[in-house]
Amino acid sequence: MLKPFIDAHVHLNTRSEAKMKLAKKYSASFLSINTDIPFFDSLEEQQQVIHDLEEKFPNTSKFITSFDTQYWNTEKWLPHALNQIQTGISNGAVGVKIWKNIGMDPSVKDKEGNFVMLDDERFDPIYQYLVDNDILLIGHQGEPKNCWLPLEEMTVDSDRNYFAAHPEYHMYLLPAYPSYEKQMEARDNVLKKFPKLKYVGLHLFSMEWSIDEVAKRLDSYPNTDTDLAERICHVQLQAKDDWEKVRNFFIKYQDRIIYGTDVIDDGSMNDDELTERFETLWKNHWDFFATDKTLTAPEFKGSFKGLQLPESVLQKIFRDNAIKTYGF
Numbered sequence: 093m094l095k096p097f098i099d100a101h102v103h104l105n106t107r108s109e110a111k112m113k114l115a116k117k118y119s120a121s122f123l124s125i126n127t128d129i130p131f132f133d134s135l136e137e138q139q140q141v142i143h144d145l146e147e148k149f150p151n152t153s154k155f156i157t158s159f160d161t162q163y164w165n166t167e168k169w170l171p172h173a174l175n176q177i178q179t180g181i182s183n184g185a186v187g188v189k190i191w192k193n194i195g196m197d198p199s200v201k202d203k204e205g206n207f208v209m210l211d212d213e214r215f216d217p218i219y220q221y222l223v224d225n226d227i228l229l230i231g232h233q234g235e236p237k238n239c240w241l242p243l244e245e246m247t248v249d250s251d252r253n254y255f256a257a258h259p260e261y262h263m264y265l266l267p268a269y270p271s272y273e274k275q276m277e278a279r280d281n282v283l284k285k286f287p288k289l290k291y292v293g294l295h296l297f298s299m300e301w302s303i304d305e306v307a308k309r310l311d312s313y314p315n316t317d318t319d320l321a322e323r324i325c326h327v328q329l330q331a332k333d334d335w336e337k338v339r340n341f342f343i344k345y346q347d348r349i350i351y352g353t354d355v356i357d358d359g360s361m362n363d364d365e366l367t368e369r370f371e372t373l374w375k376n377h378w379d380f381f382a383t384d385k386t387l388t389a390p391e392f393k394g395s396f397k398g399l400q401l402p403e404s405v406l407q408k409i410f411r412d413n414a415i416k417t418y419g420f
Contacts, residue, residue: 093378094406095119098414101294101321101352103127104145104153105138110363112149114370122153123352123418125230126180127191128160132358135160135176139183154418156230157185161193161200170217177218186418187228195233195275207270209278211285219286228417230292234275236326237301239263247301248325248391283313292350292417293318300326303341310345317417321354324377325391332396339399346405350413351377382406
């Protein structure tokens with residue numbers, strides 16, 4: 093594994109220290125992304141956890157702040173959201189996250205009962221504030237495209253198994269929700285309207301199924317980057333069928349791709365399980381990007397070859413791009 097490197101997409105929501113000691117062993121740093129998720133602690137508590145960890149383990153982690161939809165459809169909403177952003181930034185956040193609840197949460201609708209999408213004009217003051225103050229926005233919109241497909245058409249077993257177990261989140265079964273295409277269109281509309289907005293399209297812009305589609309966004313919106321969090325298996329699947337195309341993608345866009353795992357440290361794993369999860373992902377991902385080994389992945393059948401990217405490209409993806417984008 094590259095030393096030092098940065099896992100630039102995690103959720104460190106507990107004060108357990110094992111993960112921080114593991115990071116020290118690997119000369120690794122974390123970007124912890126605070127998110128308005130119902131089963132997470134409050135944004136304020138998530139922020140406090142990172143401050144406490146950083147106090148004990150200096151120069152090991154940075155964090156992203158966010159805002160919630162409390163007071164939605166009232167005059168209080170915008171001042172409240174802006175205050176959350178301002179407070180997070182003043183407390184050291186290196187950017188702001190907007191989450192998939194915009195466009196997918198049935199509690200976030202307009203007064204006529206329509207789902208509110210990312211390009212709703214009520215968000216424009218927030219985007220403009222970020223532009224005016226040179227603040228980074230990172231976004232997770234929609235879900236993997238598999239979420240809108242029947243189980244038998246899904247491309248990886250991890251998605252198939254998850255949505256079989258959680259039909260309440262399977263958009264194929266929920267036609268009243270906005271389509272995958274509407275989710276992507278709304279995100280693209282924001283990037284067109286605010287071309288100076290610095291933006292990271294998380295999870296390969298939620299276009300993990302096609303590196304061609306990811307490339308189109310990187311080409312169309314020059315102020316954007318993307319990250320790999322929780323979508324590397326989709327890249328591996330494409331490498332199984334067209335290794336050279338995938339390798340060329342990473343070389344061409346080497347300055348705009350950021351490594352991350354999306355490991356969620358919420359107390360559901362004990363210390364041994366959590367550190368094993370990190371180490372397993374780090375090792376397997378490094379083998380894929382850095383070697384030419386013949387590999388397999390638990391998410392789909394068949395084998396594929398590692399990309400064996402040049403050292404200079406690996407340094408950018410696993411470290412330098414996170415330094416440039418998030419200020420490590």
